[in-house]
C-alpha cells in the first residue's frame with residue numbers, strides 16, 4: 001500500500017494529484033521561496049512553513065479553487081503545482097496558475113502536458129468555457145506553454161509589475177473550449 005501513489009489526472013508525461021500535507025509542505029516552501037522561481041510568479045514576500053501548510057490544508061476545500069501537484073509520470077518525482085483559481089460557475093470561467101519548482105525540469109514539455117490535461121478536466125469535467133492566465137512579459141516559458149495549449153493573447157497591462165528595479169508589462173491570455181477541442185483531439189492521438 002505504501003508504494004501506491006495517489007493519482008487524480010493522468011497525462012502523457014505527468015500525473016496530477018491533490019497535495020499531501022505530510023510530504024508536500026517542504027516542497028512548496030522551497031519552491032515558492034527560490035529567487036529564480038519567484039522572479040516569474042506573483043509572490044514577492046518570504047513564505048513560511050505555516051503559511052504553506054495552511055495553503056495545502058485549505059486547498060480544494062471550496063469550489064473556487066483546484067490545486068494539484070505535478071509529478072513526472074515515470075519517476076514519480078513531484079516537480080511543481082498547477083491549479084484552477086477564481087472559478088466562476090455563472091460565467092463558467094477560471095484562471096490557471098502554474099509553478100514548476102524543480103528548475104531542471106523547465107522547458108521540457110512537462111508544463112504543456114500538465115496544462116493540456118488540466119484544461120481537459122476544466123472543460124470536460126467541470127464544464128467550464130473559458131480559462132484565463134497571465135504572465136510577466138519576460139516569462140517566455142509561461143507564455144510559450146500557454147500558446148501551445150491554445151491560449152491567445154487578449155491584452156497587455158502596461159507597466160503593471162515592479163521587478164528587478166523596473167516596471168514590466170503583464171500579458172493576459174485566455175483559451176476557449178471551442179478553440180481547444182481540436183487541439184486536444186490532436187494531442188491525444
Ligand SMILES: CC(C)(COP(=O)(O)OP(=O)(O)OC[C@H]1O[C@@H](n2cnc3c(N)ncnc32)[C@H](O)[C@@H]1OP(=O)(O)O)[C@@H](O)C(=O)NCCC(=O)NCCS
Nearest residue numbers: 040098099100106107108109110111112140141142144145
Ligand atoms: C511556466 C512553466 C509552468 C512552463 O512549463 P514548462 O514545462 O517549463 O514549459 P514547456 O516546456 O511545456 O513549454 C515552454 C515553451 O515555451 C517556449 N519558450 C521558452 N522561452 C520562450 C521565450 N522566451 N519566448 C517564447 N517561447 C519560449 C519553449 O521553447 C517551449 O516551447 P517548445 O516546447 O515549442 O520548445 C514553468 O516553466 C515554470 O513553472 N516556470 C517557473 C514559474 C513560472 O513561470 N510560473 C508561471 C507564472 S505565470
